[in-house]
Amino acid sequence: MKAVVAREQGGRLEVEDLDLAGPGPGEVRVRLRASGVCHSDLSIWDGTLGGSFPVVLGHEGAGEITELGAGVADRAVGEHVILSWIPPCGRCRYCWSGQANLCTAVRERQAGRGHLSSDGGPVAAGLGTATFAEETVVPVEAAIPIPADVPDAVAALVGCGVMTGVGAVVNTARVAPGESVVVIGCGGVGLNVLQGARLAGADPICAIDPLPGKRETARHFGATHVATPEDLLEVSRQLTEGRGFDYAFEVVGRSSTIRLAYDATRRGGTTVVVGAGSRNDPVAFSAGELFSTERRLVGCLYGSADVRTDFNRVLRLWQAGRLDLEGLVSRRIGLGDVNEAFEAMRAGDVVRSVIELP
Numbered sequence: 001m002k003a004v005v006a007r008e009q010g011g012r013l014e015v016e017d018l019d020l021a022g023p024g025p026g027e028v029r030v031r032l033r034a035s036g037v038c039h040s041d042l043s044i045w046d047g048t049l050g051g052s053f054p055v056v057l058g059h060e061g062a063g064e065i066t067e068l069g070a071g072v073a074d075r076a077v078g079e080h081v082i083l084s085w086i087p088p089c090g091r092c093r094y095c096w097s098g099q100a101n102l103c104t105a106v107r108e109r110q111a112g113r114g115h116l117s118s119d120g121g122p123v124a125a126g127l128g129t130a131t132f133a134e135e136t137v138v139p140v141e142a143a144i145p146i147p148a149d150v151p152d153a154v155a156a157l158v159g160c161g162v163m164t165g166v167g168a169v170v171n172t173a174r175v176a177p178g179e180s181v182v183v184i185g186c187g188g189v190g191l192n193v194l195q196g197a198r199l200a201g202a203d204p205i206c207a208i209d210p211l212p213g214k215r216e217t218a219r220h221f222g223a224t225h226v227a228t229p230e231d232l233l234e235v236s237r238q239l240t241e242g243r244g245f246d247y248a249f250e251v252v253g254r255s256s257t258i259r260l261a262y263d264a265t266r267r268g269g270t271t272v273v274v275g276a277g278s279r280n281d282p283v284a285f286s287a288g289e290l291f292s293t294e295r296r297l298v299g300c301l302y303g304s305a306d307v308r309t310d311f312n313r314v315l316r317l318w319q320a321g322r323l324d325l326e327g328l329v330s331r332r333i334g335l336g337d338v339n340e341a342f343e344a345m346r347a348g349d350v351v352r353s354v355i356e357l358p
């Protein structure tokens, strides 16, 4: 089967013929129909997030189950699924206590169980899903059934960007109607934080991005006000009577913007770190400010989602017209176009490029 392979960090991506083994016990084979190109793919490829090479990237995918491994009883061939890059085991302390996004049990079970190889040896599966491919094999817990009539591109985007962004507001922060929100970074995930804030009834909703085009798009997804990073503190003074925002969402993944988000949060407010940053990018806070302003600084992994229920919850909101998912798709591309999709993402030209497979 064909897949997009990154042979080395930052090197050109090529479509190659790979062998895909399995499914083994507890796994399913999925024929991919669509895969979004997410910023985290770029960050794995350029080394920001670490990981091994060669690798097949892609973790925002949807498709159809074509084969069941031994012991898989609760899925069916032909079922449409969204892939989850954090598969919840359903049997651990995290899964039992409403924090399924923190489950590591399935990943530990799968460790070393590589399915991809070429003539030159094994190929890693980025984030365990490897969706820049015609097919993939994943643990059954990573394949979440959805209605068959959901368009493939819409389904794919729910698998990472939409779930992360909307989940950051409704699950991680639990923003209430009338609370003020600022979102720093208006890429694919940031726009979903904005529409999550709109869904939650937040007001005002301020979008911060250096690029004018992204600020315009932000208005469509729910921003009531937009500004550049330089103007943020002035806008905050105007919109919040100088207090700062109830919630600041950092959706860039850099120490400088985390610091900016914290500074834009009111005393007692909450700063939510949604962006996927590097382990080698420390953020500085003084001991005094952390205790005396009582701001909460919280991480957000995968929108604090329980994918077993939240994927379909997001789809129902989309069907009800409460979330715009089609509007996130800027370009529909083929497997061979990922290099260009990365370039467009770096230039800020697109919200999402989505690979569609016939």
Ligand SMILES: [Zn+2]
Pocket (backbone or CB within 6 Å): 038, 039, 040, 041, 059, 060, 160, 161
């Ligand atoms: Zn992603």
Ligand SMILES: [Zn+2]
Pocket (backbone or CB within 6 Å): 088, 089, 090, 091, 092, 093, 094, 095, 100, 103, 104, 105
């Ligand atoms: Zn678990």
